[in-house]
Amino acid sequence: MEGYGTFENFSLFGGPLHRLAGRLGLVHKGRSAFALGLALGLLSWSILFALALIEGVGSKFYSLSVIAAHVRLLFVIPLLFLCESLLDVRLRAFVSLIVRSGVVPNNALPELETEIARTNRWRDHWLPEAICLLATVLLTVVAAQMRLSGRTTGSELGYAISEFRLAGLWYWMVCLPLVRFLLFRWLWRIALWWCFLWRLAKLKLHLAPAHPDGAGGLGYLEVAQTYFFPLVLAISALMSASFAEEISSGISVFEAIYPALAITLILDLVLVLFPPCFFAFKLRVCQERGLSDYSVLAARYVNDFDRKWLSAPGSQAEPLLGTADLQSLADLSNSVAILRNMRLVPVSTRLVITVMVAALLPMVPLFLFKYPVAELVQKIVSKLAGL
Template identity: 35%
Template structure:
């Protein structure tokens, strides 16, 4: 089967109602910096009108807006990251999908089903109904979210009743846009997880002696870690919201900041790497088959080696003896098979997801002017 013909257009990003609308509105051809420009344009569209409308409302409205750290974190950090990370995440997932075929992990009798599963995932990606439902849910979440007039006076009109122009823009454009993009990434994660679930049910040619100690699936945890920018975006918003609830600062109450981000990190690890559990049954069966066949093979090889070298009469020339290399090779293969993980995971991938969830703490430390103090504390503790 031709790899490029099968998955040349596989993508979880390049599809859907919003993507097609962007394609129709775009006059110039795409270029390499397009994701960055799109992120900047959307961020400006969501945030700049809030500033301009607040200027109309006077100095008090502007001061109130700039005290709203959560809004700035959403629209100036999280929102651009959700858009700018699309090519990176899409590229890693496309590589993972192609790697199943490139590494011959799918048996010949499952290739047709694999291709059908890939096209099914892209059909779900292109669903207009799903995007309309996500947009409706984004508006519903925005309308039911309570607004504290005492701290969000920039959203209120001059008489304190009703919404100001900035408040209406925030209610109808900025907040629904951020929530829609976040929900769309959640949907893309569901589509990708469903694709992995269907792949895990195909006849796979797993190799227990593979050096990645995951039977050849070591590329999957790395691909899953590509969702780290999405995790970072959500963690930034949570950290900003915590700073609003705990205005005394990180240094005054560090537990109040650490616990929500720790919960985000734990939840992100569970959600990002949960699809790896789909492959556990096949990994268990592959390891059982390998153990059943490899142990007698290793025993016969070792017995023949001992008979030749320990009971074979006169001393032989050790230098360059092929039996020595053969013994080392089978020993390495046997060790890899015994150490094969039944749940595919990678330490660096795990650290990437956890680090993305905890990264906003560094931003808060800098804003709280405690970053150098924390570094000094760590340095003194290591001395």
């Protein structure tokens, strides 16, 4: 398609941080940004560890009371950039697919190109990341003031690591704000993606009612949304580590994780499953139109089939074996079945399960506080042995 290369420029990921990383050789066009996340996480953690050794508190550095610091720096930050790298390729592929497959017809391509240009322009603008940085600074200042006035729970804000003088200062002033900034930055990217899909749903799309993907040709959107799982995993891991700190410090009880777990799961499901809902109205209209059109077509074909094979004189003498009429009738029935089972949202149970696994998996180690491994193994062996 002429001018198709324009639509391959779509991307949610860029901005001042990426440009700075590009100058440092950590990010190159068309390559993964995971190296940038790994460098940021390892560098900040290495300095934190070095400061803890200098202070002579290295033995306390690996206790459960400071596990959230390790998770934030060594797990969450790299995962955020891994998600960025994996997702960018799939989102670009989705935009490319809806152009190549004709879901966006030729007369709507200029509008799509305008939306892509708008998204790319805001992606690269300095203002959103400046606002994220300002929000990070304000949150850090407010959190510090609340902590000094004794209005926060110690473990929630890393009380144990605050007992380390140099390491605590580095963690509070650099590491924690870095993680907050990256999370705010991700919120901006998610908002960009939601706005793009909302505007895409407003275009005059050419959805195929009997498309084999069962979503009018939008089925690949589910594949793209699946690659949000590293982000979901990072959020859940952060929650799990924070609860581990609180439970090990005696500030919170194990039962407190249940409502937080439910809220986290709901938020993760909304994050991944809500954007495809923007197309629900168009897919419903597409299904109704398809059922109407295919019902008329099916009626015509069945009437012609009856006249030829049941009502016409001498029809009984014609051989049924080898005729394409029966296969065509079956194919038409399959098309109508696809229409009746058409998804009104391009989402399946597979995506729901993926999100739930990513959200719940980091929470599993928390159950060791309530059910120690040794006790569990002993109970299992006792049950199996009938003791």
